[in-house]
Amino acid sequence: MKVSIITVVYNGVSTVRDCLESVLGQSYPDIEYIVVDGGSTDGTVELIREYGTRISRFVTEPDKGLYDAMNKGIRMATGDVIGFLNSDDLYRHADVVKHVVERFRQTGSDGVYSDMIYVDRYDINKVKRYWKAGSYRPGDFLWGWMPGHLSFFARKSVYDAYGQFRLDLRSAADYELMLRFIHKHNISLSYLPETTVIMREGGVSNANLKNRVRANQEDRMAWEMNGLKPYFFTLTLKPLRKIVQLFQRERTSVA
16 A cells, blocks of 8 residues: 655754655555645755655746645656645654555545644644543534644545645635545544654644634635534534643544
């Protein structure tokens, strides 16, 4: 089973090496690593080129933003399964992709997801938030649930059947895509109960109250775009779940 990992980056010279090393250091042998750069000017391009053919596909050119770059990566991907790891982030350990593939093989699922931790942007040993996704039950999106996007791996056939990221959403395109795949089209899903992704703080939708309000509006649009109707409390519960994550602690860790 070939796995395509896609990293998108723009002027990420300070963090992208950690990301690249965590993918290239994976124990699973059949990885196609695709890096899509938006035309960086800070030394990112030169850094990435140091890795030569260890990176399967590398393109650097202007794009229309994060999700446009992700879509470019999807179109280039030739793997059976597709996953994303952004330039600020890294895998928790060297067996992440191996464990994800094992779960796909064990369950035959269309998608596999797991847990994530958010860390301080400048000190990745300082954990700020723990995203324990938990097992999925049909209808959980109505209760504000969603998996962490970077922990979510889906078969390429799912993207072929149900589409890519919408470019008319700024911060909720990942939410809309998973809502479409999981809630609307009922792809089969399996939970891998371990922390696989380390994310540095600083996401677009969480930076301040204004962005949070806009993100909530886009979440509502995501339901409308798919002809779906949330409960009256669905879009209130979604951000409240993030507050709960501030007080959660990992029960186990994988070295």
